[in-house]
Amino acid sequence: MKLVITGGAGFIGRMLAQAILARGSLTGPSGRAETVDELVLFDASAGAPLPPSLARAKLVLGDIAERAAIDALIDRPDISVFHLASIVSAGAEQDFDLALRVNLDGARHLLEACRRLGSRPRLVFTSSVAVFGPPAMGETVDDLSKETPQTTYGMTKAIGELLVNDYSRKGFVDGRAARLPTIVVRPGRPNKAASSFASGVFREPLNGEPCRLPVTLDTMMPLSGYRTAVGNLIRLHEAAGEAIGADRAVGFPSLDVSVAEMIQGLKRVAGGRTLGPIEMAPDPAIQRIVAGWARRTGSAKARSLGLARDPDIDSIVREYIEDFLD
Amino acid sequence: MKLVITGGAGFIGRMLAQAILARGSLTGPSGRAETVDELVLFDASAGAPLPPSLARAKLVLGDIAERAAIDALIDRPDISVFHLASIVSAGAEQDFDLALRVNLDGARHLLEACRRLGSRPRLVFTSSVAVFGPPAMGETVDDLSKETPQTTYGMTKAIGELLVNDYSRKGFVDGRAARLPTIVVRPGRPNKAASSFASGVFREPLNGEPCRLPVTLDTMMPLSGYRTAVGNLIRLHEAAGEAIGADRAVGFPSLDVSVAEMIQGLKRVAGGRTLGPIEMAPDPAIQRIVAGWARRTGSAKARSLGLARDPDIDSIVREYIEDFLD
Numbered sequence: 001m002k003l004v005i006t007g008g009a010g011f012i013g014r015m016l017a018q019a020i021l022a023r024g025s026l027t028g029p030s031g032r033a034e035t036v037d038e039l040v041l042f043d044a045s046a047g048a049p050l051p052p053s054l055a056r057a058k059l060v061l062g063d064i065a066e067r068a069a070i071d072a073l074i075d076r077p078d079i080s081v082f083h084l085a086s087i088v089s090a091g092a093e094q095d096f097d098l099a100l101r102v103n104l105d106g107a108r109h110l111l112e113a114c115r116r117l118g119s120r121p122r123l124v125f126t127s128s129v130a131v132f133g134p135p136a137m138g139e140t141v142d143d144l145s146k147e148t149p150q151t152t153y154g155m156t157k158a159i160g161e162l163l164v165n166d167y168s169r170k171g172f173v174d175g176r177a178a179r180l181p182t183i184v185v186r187p188g189r190p191n192k193a194a195s196s197f198a199s200g201v202f203r204e205p206l207n208g209e210p211c212r213l214p215v216t217l218d219t220m221m222p223l224s225g226y227r228t229a230v231g232n233l234i235r236l237h238e239a240a241g242e243a244i245g246a247d248r249a250v251g252f253p254s255l256d257v258s259v260a261e262m263i264q265g266l267k268r269v270a271g272g273r274t275l276g277p278i279e280m281a282p283d284p285a286i287q288r289i290v291a292g293w294a295r296r297t298g299s300a301k302a303r304s305l306g307l308a309r310d311p312d313i314d315s316i317v318r319e320y321i322e323d324f325l326d
Numbered sequence: 327m328k329l330v331i332t333g334g335a336g337f338i339g340r341m342l343a344q345a346i347l348a349r350g351s352l353t354g355p356s357g358r359a360e361t362v363d364e365l366v367l368f369d370a371s372a373g374a375p376l377p378p379s380l381a382r383a384k385l386v387l388g389d390i391a392e393r394a395a396i397d398a399l400i401d402r403p404d405i406s407v408f409h410l411a412s413i414v415s416a417g418a419e420q421d422f423d424l425a426l427r428v429n430l431d432g433a434r435h436l437l438e439a440c441r442r443l444g445s446r447p448r449l450v451f452t453s454s455v456a457v458f459g460p461p462a463m464g465e466t467v468d469d470l471s472k473e474t475p476q477t478t479y480g481m482t483k484a485i486g487e488l489l490v491n492d493y494s495r496k497g498f499v500d501g502r503a504a505r506l507p508t509i510v511v512r513p514g515r516p517n518k519a520a521s522s523f524a525s526g527v528f529r530e531p532l533n534g535e536p537c538r539l540p541v542t543l544d545t546m547m548p549l550s551g552y553r554t555a556v557g558n559l560i561r562l563h564e565a566a567g568e569a570i571g572a573d574r575a576v577g578f579p580s581l582d583v584s585v586a587e588m589i590q591g592l593k594r595v596a597g598g599r600t601l602g603p604i605e606m607a608p609d610p611a612i613q614r615i616v617a618g619w620a621r622r623t624g625s626a627k628a629r630s631l632g633l634a635r636d637p638d639i640d641s642i643v644r645e646y647i648e649d650f651l652d
Contacts, residue, residue, distance in 0.1 A: 096496060100434075108426075133572075134572060135470075135571055135572055135573055136469075136470050136573065143462075144461075144462050144472055145472060146470055146471060146472045146473065147472065147473070147488075148491065148572065148573045149488070149491075149492070150495065150572065152492055152496070155488050155489070155491070155492040158488050159485050159488055159489075162473075162475070162481050162484050162485055162488075163481070163485075165474065165475075165481070166475070166478055166481040169476065170422060170478070245461055246459075246460060246461055246474065246476065247461055247462065247474045
């Protein structure tokens with residue numbers, strides 16, 4: 001089978017590709033593990049050179065909002081797609097048109113290209129807890145909560161869930177939407193996601209650099225470690241379609257913690273390392289976006305499908321140290 | 327001010343235009359009643375000739391999915407739009423691509439054209455109870471219920487609500503979405519809406535014709551008489567923006583009745599008329615669509631905005647007799 005990961009040159013895309021290449025196969029429509037003989041990472045930009053562990057992956061650069069590029073990509077009936085490409089939250093607030101072009105038009109092109117194959121391929125679309133917001137949102141959000149996003153990013157993700165549901169209902173694709181909490185600890189530099197601080201608060205101190213924290217210590221964040229998220233994306237792809245039901249979106253399990261608890265976990269695990277300082281640097285724009293997000297998530301459907309939850313903050317910090325520092 | 331009604335040559339479009347021309351004005355952003363000096367009915371086809379009561383309205387034919395046509399239509403900063411144009415439920419199930427073209431692309435063109443004016447015009451988008459469906463839907467749906475549509479029509483309406491919310495949040499338009507129950511009694515012939523029988527069960531017997539009923543007598547339908555719906559559309563346009571809140575969609579009040587109760591009301595009001603027979607003609611395709619709809623609606627926000635509810639079936643039947651038979 002061929003596997004396409006959009007946004008594949010990004011952090012989660014690379015991690016997912018590495019995990020799938022390490023397994024060598026993926027269970028799809030046949031219900032059996034199929035060998036992945038072609039793996040394409042599609043992205044708008046290449047980023048850092050691919051590591052040796054991704055030597056068998058092919059990087060294709062292109063614009064997801066250009067239909068012809070997507071049609072050329074989706075060219076085998078035995079294909080599976082992980083659709084991670086997206087303009088992120090603060091980026092989408094800055095450039096509304098770009099967000100609609102990439103997040104909405106891009107998703108439509110991909111769904112149409114998959115539909116044209118006629119083989120009802122599996123497609124895993126990454127949605128986000130940013131689909132939730134006041135006034136419908138309570139303290140805890142789950143698979144039955146109304147989606148009233150308060151960002152353009154969340155709006156395009158909620159639309160993506162609706163499209164994936166209807167394309168699946170019509171039998172055009174076997175779609176699944178992964179409603180992701182904030183994924184940590186992302187390596188590298190801060191990005192344009194309003195949630196960027198949730199990685200930075202671990203990463204910068206561990207790197208011996210100062211972290212400028214834009215939110216207050218009591219800010220609650222539903223988090224997932226990246227290893228857990230990648231494992232869950234694969235589990236969601238492999239789940240039997242009937243087990244997911246008519247609403248193809250699945251809220252991923254999260255560890256719901258305050259920023260203060262995140263910092264406590266960091267200090268427990270840091271051991272003898274000298275941590276960079278954490279400085280309070282309130283940013284009203286970021287706080288306004290984050291205040292519109294859910295504080296906790298329920299994940300009954302995810303658990304029924306065998307998706308995992310991180311046991312604690314400490315294990316999330318340890319992963320990052322193992323993978324990127326030691 | 328200029329007023330544009332898309333789908334304006336249709337039944338609700340004409341009724342709405344007549345009601346607004348009879349008043350002569352509409353309250354908009356200024357908070358004062360503004361004279362409507364230009365009223366355009368935009369539609370894909372003309373239908374019957376416009377009656378004398380619409381002599382001051384201008385009919386413009388065009389394709390809402392063609393951006394240039396919409397840009398030409400939205401040409402004054404002091405404009406208001408009622409966006410009624412839509413491929414309806416059974417029609418959208420038959421032609422998915424047309425439904426996305428008209429309902430999704432069309433809505434986007436209209437929102438973009440309004441945004442380009444820079445005047446944050448009011449736009450009333452007609453959504454539908456068809457946005458609700460299993461598994462999230464309970465017996466009763468309201469403004470806090472999750473939208474998991476089970477038709478392409480409902481999917482495009484749910485997306486429209488999300489777009490109207492975000493375009494409003496960004497300050498591009500002052501949008502409002504009217505989540506309509508089934509509107510009765512529509513005159514003329516049956517249409518491609520799966521709910522078409524809800525008008526036919528009154529109309530055909532009153533016209534002395536047989537009605538072939540595709541659903542069972544215990545089927546529950548949330549209904550609104552057309553006069554009430556038109557009055558509520560005007561009220562929603564005139565409501566102060568702050569009163570609506572961040573979720574710009576408002577579930578319209580409905581009268582929630584079974585088909586058996588609809589027939590009882592018809593017989594009470596019919597008086598000495600000879601009614602055409604009602605024949606049971608089960609249609610599994612229609613039943614499948616209708617089974618996915620809500621049985622009752624809550625409408626707390628609508629009532630807080632002063633929107634009205636029909637008192638009973640009898641008054642709905644009487645309106646139709648007055649307007650179209652006597």
